Amino acid sequence: AQKITQTQPGMFVQEKEAVTLDCTYDTSDPSYGLFWYKQPSSGEMIFLIYQGSYDQQNATEGRYSLNFQKARKSANLVISASQLGDSAMYFCAMREISTGANSKLTFGKGITLSVRP
Amino acid sequence: NAGVMQNPRHLVRRRGQEARLRCSPMKGHSHVYWYRQLPEEGLKFMVYLQKENIIDESGMPKERFSAEFPKEGPSILRIQQVVRGDSAAYFCASSPNLRDGINEQFFGPGTRLTVL
Numbered sequence: 001a002q003k004i005t006q007t008q009p010g011m012f013v014q015e016k017e018a019v020t021l022d023c024t025y026d027t028s029d030p031s032y033g034l035f036w037y038k039q040p041s042s043g044e045m046i047f048l049i050y051q052g053s054y055d056q057q058n059a060t061e062g063r064y065s066l067n068f069q070k071a072r073k074s075a076n077l078v079i080s081a082s083q084l085g086d087s088a089m090y091f092c093a094m095r096e097i098s099t100g101a102n103s104k105l106t107f108g109k110g111i112t113l114s115v116r117p
Numbered sequence: 118n119a120g121v122m123q124n125p126r127h128l129v130r131r132r133g134q135e136a137r138l139r140c141s142p143m144k145g146h147s148h149v150y151w152y153r154q155l156p157e158e159g160l161k162f163m164v165y166l167q168k169e170n171i172i173d174e175s176g177m178p179k180e181r182f183s184a185e186f187p188k189e190g191p192s193i194l195r196i197q198q199v200v201r202g203d204s205a206a207y208f209c210a211s212s213p214n215l216r217d218g219i220n221e222q223f224f225g226p227g228t229r230l231t232v233l
Contacts, residue, residue: 004159006159035221037224041210043206043226043227043229044224044226044227045160045208045210045224045227046224047221047222047223047224056205059183069159089161091139091159093160104150104162104173104176104224105150105152105160105162105210106162107152107160107161108159108161109159110158110159
């Protein structure tokens with residue numbers, strides 16, 4: 001079964017507006033971490049934000065926030081005040097802690113975001 | 118503190134040749150991970166190493182692929198007798214020792230392998 005699902009087609013957003021990128025996950029591990037990475041056209045992987053399964057509050061990092069709904073197993077990324085430089089692929093990833101604190105990341109297939117001027 | 122270093126950034130090989138990809142983790146990081154990204158796909162885990170030990174190789178193809186992380190020097194991902202299907206971006210990531218239960222992985226810039 002797919003552990004990380006990102007099914008949105010290419011997303012478009014107007015500059016300065018907010019956009020939500022969807023991510024659902026599947027795990028039976030009670031302890032896990034959720035990550036979002038950005039991959040611009042240059043190819044590098046840039047860490048954006050992290051949410052732990054036991055965190056009481058939704059994670060925020062500058063213009064990035066994570067809408068974590070544990071019961072629905074979703075961890076959507078919200079980007080506020082979009083900028084042209086936000087155009088990139090965005091990947092959701094998960095680490096299951098019971099397999100080890102330094103265990104592998106499982107990635108979704110990614111979502112392409114294009115910001116329009 | 119320099120980030121994760123990978124070289125070469127681009128590598129071209131003919132079918133049947135060997136490819137050696139190198140990864141130097143961030144200073145103080147003893148955990149190294151290799152991932153492969155096929156075109157239009159997410160990253161797929163290959164192998165996780167800690168100094169001189171392979172911890173998890175569940176994502177490594179059974180043949181032609183090997184990885185090491187020696188006591189001294191970079192981690193090496195080796196692909197023998199490359200085929201066109203090996204063309205992909207190979208990313209290395211490193212993480213520090215356990216801290217607060219969750220460790221972020223820091224990624225290198227990747228090596229783009231093209232097999233002709």
